[in-house]
Structures are given as structure tokens and as C-alpha cells.
Amino acid sequence: MSNDPSKDPRRDSKDGSDHDSISERYETVIGLEVHVQLGTKTKLFCACENRFGAPPNTLTCPICSGHPGVLPVPNREALRFGILAALALECDIQGHCKFDRKHYYYPDLPKGYQISQFDLPFALGGGVRLRSGKTIALERIHLEEDAGKNIHAEGHSHVDLNRAGVPLIEIVGMPEIRSSEEAHDYLESLKRSMRYAGVSECDMEKGSLRCDANISLRKHGAPEFGTKVEVKNLNSFKKVVAALEYERRRQAACLDEGRAIHQETRLFDDQAQQTRIMRSKEEAMDYRFFPEPDIPPFEITAKDIDEIRPLLPERHWERKARLMEEAALNDYDSMVLTLEKETADYFEAAWKALGPGQEEAKLTANWVMTEVLRLSNEENVPLSKLPISPEDLAALCRLIQEGKASNQAGRKVFKHMVKTGEPPAKALEALGLAQISDPAELEPLVRAVLDKSQKAIKDYFKGKKKALDAMKGGVMRETRGRANPGLVNEILLRLLEDLRED
Amino acid sequence: MKLHQLSAKEMRAKAVSGEVSPSELVDSCLEAIGRQNDLLGALISVDAEGAKARAKDLEAARARGETPGPLFGVPVGLKDNLCLEGQPMTCGSNILKGYRASYTATAVKGLLDAGAIPIGRCNMDEFAFGSSTEHSAYGPTKNPWDLERIPGGSSGGSAAAVAARMLPLTLGTDTGGSIRQPAALCGIAGLKPTYGRVSRFGLTAFGSSLDQIGPLAHRVSDLGLALQAMAGRDPKDPGTLDNAAFEAGDQAPSRLEGLKVGLPKEYLDDRVAPSILARIEAAQKTLEALGATLVPLSLPHTQYAIPAYYLVATSEASSNLARFDGVRYGNRQKAKDLEDLYLETRGKGFGEEAKRRILLGVFCLSAGYYDAYYLKALKVRTLLRQDFEKAFAEVDVIIGPTTPFPPFRLGESEADPMQLYLCDLLTAPANLAGIPGLSLPCGFDEDGLPVGLQILGPALGDETILRVAEAFENATDFHSKLPTEAVQ
Incomplete structure (x- = not known):
């Protein structure tokens, strides 16, 4: 085995010198395909409930389990959610759409085909904004149904069809990502966009956000992309980064030795922290796409879009920019406060209640970013259900601002408020913590x-x-x-x- | 006349008046089935107990004062690709042996709501792949007019059961002629409605963009009654039309004054047997005598219909049959691993013709062939549709033979499947264009075999073709002749 670190792709990705030397030789080109489950009440083509965690095969019917004679009836809510997601990513909604069938055999695919969209997806273009200000363009977004789940246990395989027919959007990004860090940032931003739009929880542990990555290397300045490899089975952001880093080093080692990269699909093995081949290009599936004859082509009208557009809240990056501008918050604070729409909503409500100035903003931001978020995390309670409302927090901040309580006393008052639900002034008094400012x-x-x-x-x-x-x-x-x-x-x-x- | 020989309309009238009970109608049909079915193989399974129980239920409902439906007490047969909850459905295939439907097809529910009594499951070519009902895992159905011959297909069981007067009314399905062709070859009437008129929910799909459920009966008026019970927009089938509902007229027309009847030259050329052409010419004269005007015309793209039909139908079929994998239901074979499960289950479950069509369809849809085959076929479809639109701008209906030749002898077509595919020559264009078509008896050839007259109408012109057919039926007596005494 060679001792040259660049030839051993299993080396620790944190090794800076290795990292740099690859970057000097090659440019990394990454494109991500992200599947997002839409949080509709029912499935895409039947009335079964769309819910995670129910006992296996309790959320199924003849339609989503592919019995003979059934027909798919498109769920209008899913299309609305899809359009909302596409608007959040600034896509062009397409007027004329259709569904297609994508064929392959697998036990979790009840009909032997997936109803998807092939050549007329409902949204084109758009982009994902990175923190750096760079935007990664999107190729398209299409609507499709999820498959079920195969469960292997005790020498047997079981199929759970609860997930079969759950609506998904597939968001196909252009190969404009240049590092695993950017890929991570892309996923964070995308997830935030979906959560802001309220279309999905994007919880990777529950599978409501899934990612496949295409990665290739090329010499700097090369006009053509290198041969790409698709990596599947990436069910956490961490795994995406690890898989991309591994692939990057594997491909660089290959190219350094003058060996060709094979176009293939690889699987990320979490245990080994490696990718391994799943199928080669020659084994690539022929999905035999053709127009879904059971669902007539459909139109999305300007009126439809106009009805949906008002439901889209301010996008997370718009909100961050506004907070930096209006509240004079720094990049980090405004980022933390806009990670979740709920946090930003809480912050803005408290700030508004306290006063209009930037000083009030800074004070409120400090409290939200520390005590409020800590409480929410520790108690595992969403901000909207906290015992301390934004107005309560503003009242507490006012005591501090007016010198009636120190920051330290404020924290004790905060805890007391959580415990008793008393307003801050009363809590302050009860604790005997009123600041001596005379x-x-x-x-x-x-x-x-x-x-x-x-x-x-x-x-x-x-x-x-x-x-x-x-x-x-x-x-x-x-x-x-x-x-x-x-x-x-x-x-x-x-x-x-x-x-x-x- | 025996009860089972009555038309559905006549049976209903007697049941409503109280002259006979639904139970008596059921018993009479069961008696006819018991006597003839072993010979004909028209029904795969018979639910005598279920039918008797339902007859009693209907009688009780009537006694409570409930209004009898338009098919009150009428025993019916269902092609074995239509779902009726709790009942077996094999689609003529081994792969669905033992399968029971978990819900009821919308069209079947329509018949039930109208008071019909399902009695049995009609034999068919496996998954409706065929024009002879020889390709059934449950044995062939025989033509009641000549037991040596095929009844046509794929709804051969539905046609033979009516022709032998086991049942007054059955449901079939028509993808390229599978109702009209067996109706013609068995000397009865059969209707393929406008695509989108009858919900396909609960019909095991063959060619989704072509399939329609329709009735077979020995009287045309029964077709209208059945269509009325089944037609309508169905929220469960996005392909149904908004104005799909249908109301059968009461008055049988006696004259066809002012009606323009198109005679497409492509349907009357030398590909059609002379004995059949002669009967069609006589039918033209009958229509003329009723006051209709005959208008010769051309449907220039007819010659492309068969290739286009087989490309579209097999492509869709290959996709529709992908679900039969033995994983969730049906006849699963023992296997050592997943791939083996698919190979064994599908290899043993499907018959030769089903495999042939699946392979054709898979090939058509494969990368690199899609444009040349499926997409080209869709373009032909558009041209055929335009042919009909132009024609129906000039005429009210189009007539011609239903089949190019009389029924084959059993086994005769096996050596040459292409010959069998040509059976659809005159019927498949209507499916590709989505227009309604029906077949009714217009005489017999020199061997005494029935000949069918096909009447085509514009989209949603079902009422028109039924009216013309009924007028023709009233002016002739072909419908009243029964097949060989052995099978009455």
C-alpha cells in the first residue's frame, strides 16, 4: 500500500494539507438532487393519511397499494404545496404540466412504476441562496409519489406501504456547487426555505428530506465537466459532507494516477465512511418513461399562482437581510435569529413590543439567542408554546434597559417567570432582585x-x-x-x- | 318463452309488475347456466348463493316500498376484469388465481344501484389480450353458433353468455374491439361508450387510454339502460368527462329521416370477407329504407390504426401489468431471492400472449425506441381523430362491418398471431379516437354464422348510435334468431 497520503482516500478529511493540495490540482463540481416530502394531510393520489410513525401498513388503501383497477386522483393540496415551495425558491411555475410513469421493480413500489414528472415539470429555474451571497441555480422541481419502505429483519423482508404515495418534490440543482461546505450550506438554505414556506418539516431522520449528490472533478479552467459519480443513501447533512469529501479524494487519487473515473452510482457506507459501487453506467436502469394515461395533462393558471403567492412568507434570506438593515444586527446574530421562522417571528414581536431602536434590537436579540432558545431546546417546546410570550420578554428587557434589574437578575427573573408565569416586574419583586440604582x-x-x-x-x-x-x-x-x-x-x-x- | 330468454327490459317489467320475482329470474338464469356453461365455458365462476341472497334483498326492499331501479331484478354477468368487493377476479390469468377484489368498480356499483343481480364472472382472454377468448388460463369459451369456433374476444365469455341466453346482460371491456367483435361473432349487440363516459375505476387496466367498460345484450335498448346505470363523471377517475352522464330514451324510433350515414371506403375494401360485405350492403339498404341518406367518405389514416393501436396498447399494458409481482397479492411462486420471485411469479403466472404483449410494450417504451414507436403512434392517433372529426362534420354516424372475417375455428389463429391482430382492423380506430361504437346483428353468412354491423358516432354521440341501432333492430329480426338448439 502506498504511503502517499493523496492516494489513500480513507484518510481523515480534516487533514488540511491534503485538502489544499487537491484543491490546487482540481476543481470540485457538485450538483444535488433533493427530495422533500410535502406535509399534506393526505397522500398524492389517494385519501390515505400522510403521517410518519404509524404501525406498518395501517395507512394504505387499494390505490396506494397498487391493486388492480385503481386510478390515481391528484391531490390539489400537494400541487399547492409544490407551487409554494417553488415560489420560495424563485422558480418559474409552468402553465402546462403532466405526470409520467417511471418504471422499475422493487417490492416497495406497489405499481411497478412511480408516478412522476418527466419532461414537463411544474417548475423550472430558481435558485438556492448560500450564506456567501452566491446563488446555486436550480434546473427544475417536479412532483412525484414516494415509495414504501422495505424492512429487513430476522432473515425476512417486510414491506411497509404507509409511505407509498406520499407527495414528494424533487429539487434538481445545477452543478454549481464547488465544495462540500457549499453543499452543506445549500442544504441548510434549502431546508430553511421549505420550513419557512411551511411545506415540509425537512426532518432527515424521518426521511422527509433526502439527498443524492453528483460529484466530479476537473482541472482548473477546463471547459468540460469531468465524469460524474452519483452518490446515494445520504440521510444526514453530515453524511453528505463525508461522502462528498471521500469521493473527492477518491476521484483525485484516481485522476492523479491517470485512471479514468467511471460514470456510476455509488452508495455511502456510514460504517466505513466510504462510498462503494452500487451500479455502473452499463447497468443503469431504463425507466421507460411515458405519459401517465390515467391523469389528463393539467394547467396551472396565473390565477392559481396569484392565489398561492400571498401564502408565501418572507424568504429566510430576505428576512436576514432586513434584520441586518433594520435592526443593525451582525451577520451571525441575524443568521441565528432567522434559522427558523418561528425564532424570527418571536424576536420581531418582542423587539416591536420593547421599542423601535437598534439598541432595543440588540438587547432583545441577546435574550432570544440565549435564554429563550435555550429554554425552548431544553424543554423541547416550540417558541409559540413557551410560557414567556414575546411581550413578557420585552417587559423584562425594559426593566434591564431602565436599570431596574441587572442582566444577572434578569436571568433569575426569567427562570421565575417560566416557573410561575408571573409578569417580570412582579417576579423581580418577589425575588427581591430589584436593582439598586439610587x-x-x-x-x-x-x-x-x-x-x-x-x-x-x-x-x-x-x-x-x-x-x-x-x-x-x-x-x-x-x-x-x-x-x-x-x-x-x-x-x-x-x-x-x-x-x-x- | 323461458324467463332467461327475455331481455333485461322485459325481465325488469315483469319483476316490477310482480308477475315474476327476482328470485325466479335468478333461478331461471342459473338453470340455463347449469345446462350450458360446461359446453360453452362462458362463465369462469358462478355465485349462485350470492345472487339468490341479493334477489331476496331486492324483494324485501320492494316490499318496503322502495322504488325499483331501472335494472331491478335483472341477472347480469361481469367480465372477470371488473372488481366486485369480496368476489374473485382472475382476469383470465393464473397470476390472479385466488385473488378477491377489495372494492367495487364504479360501473359495477352503478348496475347494483340500478337493481341488477351479479350472477357470475365472464371468461376472457388473459388480461383482455386477444380476440378469441382462447387465451384464458381457465380454458377457451366456445361460440354458441358453432362450438368449433371462437366467440371472439376478449369479452368472449360476456358475449357467449348473452348469445346462449344464459343472461340478458353482461359487462365487457373494449380496448380495441373487445366488446364489439365478440358481440358481432356471437350475434348479439355490444356497446363501447365514448372514452370518459364510464368510469374505469375498478377495471383492471390493459390500455388505459383506450379501455372502456360497456354492456352486451341481445336487445339494443338494454345497452342504453346499462349505459345509463354506469355513465357519469366519477371523482375516482380523473379521465371521466364532466358531461359523461347518460339518459336512455323511452321511445324506440321507427324512422331515421334526415340521418346522414357515412360509408368509409377503407372499411369496405377487399380485406373484408365477401360474405360480410354482402350483409353490410343489405344493412345499408335497410337504413336507406328507414329514411337515412348514405354518404360515401374516406378515413384516410385507417391503415395505420392497427400498428398504432398495438404500439399504444402494448406499451400501456406492459406498464399496467408491472404491479403483478406476487409481493402484495395474487399467486406468488416460491423463490430463493427477490429477482427469482419476479421471474418465477411472472414467468409462471402469465400466459404466452400476455408475455408477448408485455415484451412488445417494454420494447416500444425502451430508451431509444420511444420516439420511433410510442410517440409516433400518438401522432397517428391524432390523425385518426382528425379523420373522424372531419367525417362527423359531414355525417351523423359511420357504419361498416365490425369484423373483417367470420369467427376462426378454435386453435386456427395460434400459428399466426398477426392474423388475430387484424381482427381489430375495423374496431381499434374508435378506441384510438375515443369515440363510441356499437355492434349489432345484421344477418348471417352462408355457414349460418352471425355478421355484425358496426355503428360509430362522434364523441359523446352514444345516444345517436343507440337510436340508429334500435331503429335498425326494429326493422329487422336478426336479434330474435337463437343459436343452435344444443345451447339454448
């Missing part, structure tokens, strides 16, 4: 501390800044943290200067 009340306390701090005072005059902190800490201890720290500082400095004159 100089007349604070000065005697500071004097008392100074009286007991002769050594610290000496140190302070010798230039030891830490001595000041110790005295400040003394005041805070005396007041159990309720003293307004700014004011304490001010008084301390003034009194110390008086002492220096002595």
Missing part, C-alpha cells in the same frame, strides 16, 4: 465596603486594577448582586479619589 442608597454601602478594604485601597493606589474589582465585588456581595454595577463603579471611583486627596 446613589443615595448605594453610597453608604460603598463606604462600608471601603472601610473594610484598607489593603485593597493601598493596592489600588499602587496601580493594581484588580483591587478595584475586588471592592466592586464586595459591594455586589453586600447587595446580593442587586447594586447597579455601573453606578457602583462610579461611586467607588469618586470615593477613592477623595481618599487619594487624604
Whole structure:
């Protein structure tokens, strides 16, 4: 076995030098095909419930289990969801559409064909915006039905058709992604778009978002793409990145040795963290597409689109840009606050309740990004169901802003509010945490501390800044943290200067 | 006349008046079936107990004062590719041996709602692939007029059962002529409605864009009654038309004054047997005598209909039959792995003709051939449709022979499937164009075999062709002649 690290594709992807040397030699070209399950009430072509996690084969009927004589009746809600998703990604909705049949044999495919869209998908173009500002163009989005699931256990194979017929959109991206990091960013952005539009939860663990990746390498500046390899079975963003990194190194090693890349479909093996061949180009399936004769071609009218467009909320990247602009938040904060639409909604409601300024925005943002999100995560409760409403949070922020509570006290008040549901002012009082911001009340306390701090005072005059902190800490201890720290500082400095004159 | 020899309309009238009970009608038909079916092989299975129970239910409903439906008490047969919940459905194939339908076809439900009593399942070519009913896993059906001959197909069982007067009314399905051709060869009437008029929900698909369910009967008026019970927009079939509903007229017309009857020269050329052409000429004279005007015309793309039909039909069939894999239902063979399961189940489950058609269809749809075959066939379809549109701008109906030749002897066509495919020459164009067509008896050839007259109408012109057929029937007595005494 060669010791040349570039020839061993199993090497750790974190190895920076290897990474760089491949990047110097080759440009990586990636295109992703993403399947998103639409969260409709019922399946795409029958009235069965569209729900994850039910006991096997309890959400089936003659239609989705492919009995003789059944016919598919398109679900209008699924088309609406699809259009909403396409609008979220700025696609062109197509007026004239049809369904086609895609044939292959597998036990989880009840009819022996999947109803999909071949040459007349319902949406073309559009794009996915990356954080960098780069947009990855989309080729198309089409609507199709999901297959069931094969379950292998104890030497037997079982088929669960609960998922068969669930509506999917397949979002086909152009080969414009240039690194696994961009691929990850693409998926994050796409997922956010779908969740904002409310068409899918995009939960990869439940299979409501699935990804296949096409990847090839080429010399920098080469006019043609290299031979691409398709990688399947990527059921987490982490696996997408790992598989792409592995493939990139495998292909680079191949090319370095002057061997050809074979056009093939590979499977990602999570255990081995490797891709392995699933089928070659020669074994590629002939799906025998032809127009679905059971469903007449259909039109999506401008009126249909006009009715759906108002249902599309502000897109996540639009919202992020607006928050950066209106609230003067930095890139990171605005990104965190717009990860989920619910978070952005919560933040904006609290901000609006607190006040219009950018200072209020920053204060609110800090609280949402820390205490509020932590609470939501720890309790596993969506923001809309938190015991603290955006208005409650605004009231708490106001106490802090007005100097009636310190940040530290604020956090205790927050916890108390969660426990009791009391409004912030009352919680503050109940906890005895109201901040002491009255100089007349604070000065005697500071004097008392100074009286007991002769050594610290000496140190302070010798230039030891830490001595000041110790005295400040003394005041805070005396007041159990309720003293307004700014004011304490001010008084301390003034009194110390008086002492220096002595 | 024995009860089982009555028309559906006559049976209903007697049942409603109380002259006979539905139970008596059922018993009479069961008696005729018991006497003749072993000889003819028209019915694959008979549900005597179910039929008797349903007759009792109908009688009880009547006694409660419920209004009797337009097919009240009428025993019917269903082609074995139509779903009736809980009943076996084999489609004439081994692969569905033991299968029971889990729901009821919309068309069948229409008949039930009208008061009909399903009595048995009619034999058919496997999955409706054929024109002879020889390609059934349950044995061939024989022609009641000559037991040595085929009854036509694929709805051969439905036609033979009516011709032998086992049942007054049966349902068949017509993809390229599978109702009209056996109706013609068995000397009865059969209707293929306009595509989209009768829901296909619950019909095991063969050629989805061509299939239509339709009735077979010995009287034309019964076709109208059955169509009325079945037709209508069905939310379960997106292919049904908004204005699919149909109402049968009460009054049988006696004259056809002002009717323009098209005579396409392509349907009357030397590909058609002289004995048949002679009967069609006589039929033209009958129509003329009824006041109709004959208009010679041309349907220039007729010659492309057969290749186009076989490309479309087999392509769709190959796709539609992909679901029969032994995984979820049907006759699964023992296998060592997944691929073996498919090979064994489908290899043993399908007969030769089914395999031939699946292979043809798979080939047509394969990458690189799609454009040359399927897409080309769709273009031919458009041309054929335009042929008919132009013709129906000039005439009200088009007539011609239903079949180019009289029924083969059993086994005769096996050596040359192409010969059998030509049976669809005159019927497949209507399926490709989606227009309605019917066949009714217009005489007998020198061997005493029935000859069928085909009447085609424009889309949704079902009412027109039924009216013309009924007028013709009233003016002739071919419908009243019964086949050989052995099978009455």
C-alpha cells in the first residue's frame, strides 16, 4: 500500500494539507438532487393519511397499494404545496404540466412504476441562496409519489406501504456547487426555505428530506465537466459532507494516477465512511418513461399562482437581510435569529413590543439567542408554546434597559417567570432582585465596603486594577448582586479619589 | 318463452309488475347456466348463493316500498376484469388465481344501484389480450353458433353468455374491439361508450387510454339502460368527462329521416370477407329504407390504426401489468431471492400472449425506441381523430362491418398471431379516437354464422348510435334468431 497520503482516500478529511493540495490540482463540481416530502394531510393520489410513525401498513388503501383497477386522483393540496415551495425558491411555475410513469421493480413500489414528472415539470429555474451571497441555480422541481419502505429483519423482508404515495418534490440543482461546505450550506438554505414556506418539516431522520449528490472533478479552467459519480443513501447533512469529501479524494487519487473515473452510482457506507459501487453506467436502469394515461395533462393558471403567492412568507434570506438593515444586527446574530421562522417571528414581536431602536434590537436579540432558545431546546417546546410570550420578554428587557434589574437578575427573573408565569416586574419583586440604582442608597454601602478594604485601597493606589474589582465585588456581595454595577463603579471611583486627596 | 330468454327490459317489467320475482329470474338464469356453461365455458365462476341472497334483498326492499331501479331484478354477468368487493377476479390469468377484489368498480356499483343481480364472472382472454377468448388460463369459451369456433374476444365469455341466453346482460371491456367483435361473432349487440363516459375505476387496466367498460345484450335498448346505470363523471377517475352522464330514451324510433350515414371506403375494401360485405350492403339498404341518406367518405389514416393501436396498447399494458409481482397479492411462486420471485411469479403466472404483449410494450417504451414507436403512434392517433372529426362534420354516424372475417375455428389463429391482430382492423380506430361504437346483428353468412354491423358516432354521440341501432333492430329480426338448439 502506498504511503502517499493523496492516494489513500480513507484518510481523515480534516487533514488540511491534503485538502489544499487537491484543491490546487482540481476543481470540485457538485450538483444535488433533493427530495422533500410535502406535509399534506393526505397522500398524492389517494385519501390515505400522510403521517410518519404509524404501525406498518395501517395507512394504505387499494390505490396506494397498487391493486388492480385503481386510478390515481391528484391531490390539489400537494400541487399547492409544490407551487409554494417553488415560489420560495424563485422558480418559474409552468402553465402546462403532466405526470409520467417511471418504471422499475422493487417490492416497495406497489405499481411497478412511480408516478412522476418527466419532461414537463411544474417548475423550472430558481435558485438556492448560500450564506456567501452566491446563488446555486436550480434546473427544475417536479412532483412525484414516494415509495414504501422495505424492512429487513430476522432473515425476512417486510414491506411497509404507509409511505407509498406520499407527495414528494424533487429539487434538481445545477452543478454549481464547488465544495462540500457549499453543499452543506445549500442544504441548510434549502431546508430553511421549505420550513419557512411551511411545506415540509425537512426532518432527515424521518426521511422527509433526502439527498443524492453528483460529484466530479476537473482541472482548473477546463471547459468540460469531468465524469460524474452519483452518490446515494445520504440521510444526514453530515453524511453528505463525508461522502462528498471521500469521493473527492477518491476521484483525485484516481485522476492523479491517470485512471479514468467511471460514470456510476455509488452508495455511502456510514460504517466505513466510504462510498462503494452500487451500479455502473452499463447497468443503469431504463425507466421507460411515458405519459401517465390515467391523469389528463393539467394547467396551472396565473390565477392559481396569484392565489398561492400571498401564502408565501418572507424568504429566510430576505428576512436576514432586513434584520441586518433594520435592526443593525451582525451577520451571525441575524443568521441565528432567522434559522427558523418561528425564532424570527418571536424576536420581531418582542423587539416591536420593547421599542423601535437598534439598541432595543440588540438587547432583545441577546435574550432570544440565549435564554429563550435555550429554554425552548431544553424543554423541547416550540417558541409559540413557551410560557414567556414575546411581550413578557420585552417587559423584562425594559426593566434591564431602565436599570431596574441587572442582566444577572434578569436571568433569575426569567427562570421565575417560566416557573410561575408571573409578569417580570412582579417576579423581580418577589425575588427581591430589584436593582439598586439610587446613589443615595448605594453610597453608604460603598463606604462600608471601603472601610473594610484598607489593603485593597493601598493596592489600588499602587496601580493594581484588580483591587478595584475586588471592592466592586464586595459591594455586589453586600447587595446580593442587586447594586447597579455601573453606578457602583462610579461611586467607588469618586470615593477613592477623595481618599487619594487624604 | 323461458324467463332467461327475455331481455333485461322485459325481465325488469315483469319483476316490477310482480308477475315474476327476482328470485325466479335468478333461478331461471342459473338453470340455463347449469345446462350450458360446461359446453360453452362462458362463465369462469358462478355465485349462485350470492345472487339468490341479493334477489331476496331486492324483494324485501320492494316490499318496503322502495322504488325499483331501472335494472331491478335483472341477472347480469361481469367480465372477470371488473372488481366486485369480496368476489374473485382472475382476469383470465393464473397470476390472479385466488385473488378477491377489495372494492367495487364504479360501473359495477352503478348496475347494483340500478337493481341488477351479479350472477357470475365472464371468461376472457388473459388480461383482455386477444380476440378469441382462447387465451384464458381457465380454458377457451366456445361460440354458441358453432362450438368449433371462437366467440371472439376478449369479452368472449360476456358475449357467449348473452348469445346462449344464459343472461340478458353482461359487462365487457373494449380496448380495441373487445366488446364489439365478440358481440358481432356471437350475434348479439355490444356497446363501447365514448372514452370518459364510464368510469374505469375498478377495471383492471390493459390500455388505459383506450379501455372502456360497456354492456352486451341481445336487445339494443338494454345497452342504453346499462349505459345509463354506469355513465357519469366519477371523482375516482380523473379521465371521466364532466358531461359523461347518460339518459336512455323511452321511445324506440321507427324512422331515421334526415340521418346522414357515412360509408368509409377503407372499411369496405377487399380485406373484408365477401360474405360480410354482402350483409353490410343489405344493412345499408335497410337504413336507406328507414329514411337515412348514405354518404360515401374516406378515413384516410385507417391503415395505420392497427400498428398504432398495438404500439399504444402494448406499451400501456406492459406498464399496467408491472404491479403483478406476487409481493402484495395474487399467486406468488416460491423463490430463493427477490429477482427469482419476479421471474418465477411472472414467468409462471402469465400466459404466452400476455408475455408477448408485455415484451412488445417494454420494447416500444425502451430508451431509444420511444420516439420511433410510442410517440409516433400518438401522432397517428391524432390523425385518426382528425379523420373522424372531419367525417362527423359531414355525417351523423359511420357504419361498416365490425369484423373483417367470420369467427376462426378454435386453435386456427395460434400459428399466426398477426392474423388475430387484424381482427381489430375495423374496431381499434374508435378506441384510438375515443369515440363510441356499437355492434349489432345484421344477418348471417352462408355457414349460418352471425355478421355484425358496426355503428360509430362522434364523441359523446352514444345516444345517436343507440337510436340508429334500435331503429335498425326494429326493422329487422336478426336479434330474435337463437343459436343452435344444443345451447339454448
